[in-house]
Amino acid sequence: MTGIALEGVFKTYGSNANEVHALHNVDLVVAPGELVAVMGASGSGKSTLLTIAGTLEDATQGTVRINGRPVADMSKNERARLRRQSIGYVFQDLNLLAGLTAVENVSLPLELDGVRFKDARRDAMVALERMGMEGRADRFPDQLSGGERQRVAVARSVVGQRDVLLADEPTGALDSVNGEGVMRLLRAACQDGVAGMVVTHDAQLASWAHRVVFLRDGRVVDQTVSAPGVESLLAGDGLP
């Protein structure tokens, strides 16, 4: 089983009387080719879910598998390699390095992983091209618009052979049309075979996902079934 698989995952902070259950018995599978949005109010546990899926934090209980391998069985080095090679992240604040150009930002994870400079640059350019950003490759982040920076961040998250994509409110402060552009890219990246998980409180962004999972008090309480076809709207029975 490739992709992301969480099974009976609990995350507890504090102890005894001060225990807080951030996640409670979460089961969630994200298959390659699928973009899943996790929605929930502030404090529902959605960011915790993402950091656990991204192996940045450990589950208190339960199993997390990335590409079929239980994360708990990996050494610290193996996890670091998994994060460098397989998992792409897009965070709200993007974390682009101001002193590096767009293409340098995108190729950095590959270079850190020991890929030869020339190959890393070539792969970075491919990723930028997919985002329509090849013409901006030599610009520094502060020479790019908000939407362009977001594109660079998405390019960095999918560069190389990454097969898991994790995003936390990836459209940041972008207006709705530019935000939509980012979601289109994430959806397209997933359709190319990546398993993607995006956490957001924005229903319009979530509706770009193939499936939407609802989190409440650390529990998965509901999820969408496949969206009804457009015909349902024309038949006049689709509107609430």
Added chain:
Amino acid sequence: MSVRHALLALLTEGPKIGLRLREEFEERTGEVWPLNVGQVYTTLQRLERDGLIESNSDDNDSPHKDYRITGEGRQEVENWLRTPPSAIPPRDDLVIKVLVAVGVPGVDLPAVLQTHRRRLVELMQTYTRMKEDALDDVRIALVVDAELFRLDALMRWLDAADVRMRSMGEAAAVSSASTPSVVTRRSIKVVG
């Protein structure tokens, strides 16, 4: 949705027959609002009666009858495009259901809210697919955006309702002594 004004606006581009107007209306509104032929012809007859359009034939049953807009009709379109929509809140089924549910004993309110939330997101996914498939059709994107923003507003309202009722529930649990509400009830006029 003002079919009357939309048809009038289509006639500003030049004379058209009824069937073509129907086709264009549906096409331009992303085929979200289907029109029946009877509705089109009744509307055209009323527009003609009111002097906003004129036709080249007195035969109401002729499908080849060409309609053209009058000067008065153009003025009407101008005014309509700039008139703000009604300020009276529309009656929304979902809002009414939730308000009613608050008073019904034994109802699992969070579960009711979640059911609607899921349904709304599923609808939004369907609309988003339409937008995804119609990359270069700005009209479809606009129609779909309008509907997505409307559904999104309902989603936000459900989220706010959830948080509000939860914090009220917690407050009630802390102090069982009820304090009279100081908020004066004010009725909001509802259309429909």
